[in-house]
Amino acid sequence: MIAFDTYVTDRGFYVQEYPWTLGFSGAGTIKRLGAKVNGLSVGDRVTFFGMGPSRSKSLQECSVQPRSVVSKIPDSLSLEEASTIPDNFVTSFYTLFNQLALPLPSSFPAQTPPPLSKTPILVYGAGSTAGVYAIQLLHLAGYKKILATASKKHHEYLRSLGATDTFDYNSSTLVEEIAKTVGEDGKVLIAVDCITADGTLAILGKIVSPLGKIALLLPIKEGNAVIGGQEQRMYFEVAEDSNPFPKGTKIVYVRTFNYQKDEYLKQNLMPKILPRLLDSGYIKPTQVRLLEKGSFKERVGTGLDLLRNNQISGEKVVVKVP
Template structure:
């Protein structure tokens, strides 16, 4: 069997460039020549805490973009040479930080020929998380429009919706999809430097999530009404405490996993991190219904709507230019060897220095 280059966790806490077997696609698999890969906080969880790592070597990278190299016999509407973006999950052969990724077609989206592939690599993982959170039948189950924008707005379009951590990659897509779906009262929290941008994406009003009066400011904007729906992209205990007064017994809260006791997206080693909801979450949310969001469950549950998010819905959104990719910080070949660029990107996440953008690595191998 032939092999290719990859960046992988080779033992707990250690990554290196390795040679990884190149597979031939079968069934509905798509073999992608990867050109750009995003680095995200969860990559650091996998390296430092073995988060959902079953063995070694374990390749990195949850989102990528490139060109189709070959397809399995069951693949439709894709062919060699097509430009694509992929959600690279969960097995090592599917991950994005390697020369060739083998990905099931439901996790692959064709992108327009003139689309910037570096920007395309910023989309799949957090766009999928956003769509799954909002429209998945096991989650908030908002009605999935037949088109964006929809022929008519939803009946509850004016209900107040809170997106906590709106500048996070998934938060940006949540705001956009809500806005495109016709919702008109979208309140977001973020650091002040990202407020104007989130309003461009569709947020009605944006609040400083470090404000000591955060809940009061949100309730003032909603004229004292509790928010109907809240989506928390951070899942940190101090921030849940800060916005919890805006939740009521009729509210629904989608909480992206893992949940952390520390205050940051990427916690210190001594801070607890859980992939299930700890009891303190329910103690804080005032009786609101909580939906723990774990994206890996999306395809386990075979929700028919989720199977269209990448291969059907995303190409439409990109072709119409309705969906903006994340702003990116691109680490190019000229910035040094791939392994060193990846290590630098990972450290930026560990130090909580990534805000309102996504780090993308150009894959040109030495």
């Protein structure tokens, strides 16, 4: 489960009909295949990105998916671990190699360094699940200066994934610390905001170069963090009269659900690229907060409360379906 699920339950966000089932990522075993499905067999263990209607969501006994959002997983990966991957992995991959237009390596790890391999790239909110995958993908793509902001308890973990410099986003001197690490004019040319709230935009406005690009993982949240409930306003574009970024900075608004408009990603990202990365061990899942006690309703309720109250950091809430 993700914070987005609280937007669905508390605000009816993205709900297309009622009743509506929750769960954007899941994992399980294939029970039946359509006539034209290739590369999978009944009994295969898979993970999937359930971004379609209710019948495609994960919080139910059986889920129906198009082939383009399903990845076979290796025996070394548990279903619980696998279920943490798809939504945020896809978000990070799409953000970096489509929305920010970083060159897509012909293989992972990249055999040759990309053109901007030594250019500092900032991942703000790197302790989030989207941030964790962004760090791993940048490292695999050959980038040598990966800056990550997160709470201190995540720094060692993020460095193990490929972050070269870590910063405590609670630090009162965060802007100065990043500027010192970047050098020259102290401004970052490429940044990803994995939190995307009023408070994070204000900070990043002091860090990103007027010649740079910043990707905002939508929606933009009111305040300083992601919280559940109806009291948090959300919007999808920075107002011109309150834009905190220097004039010239390119703002990229990331809508993950649009990723399949890229035909290459539709045909390859989940069916081929992710399985190879998992088989090789190059992509590692985030930590799991497994909910398996109590009734199914109680498990889901507990997960939603954890997300609403911002009690999850560096983990993904996983509800085991009875």
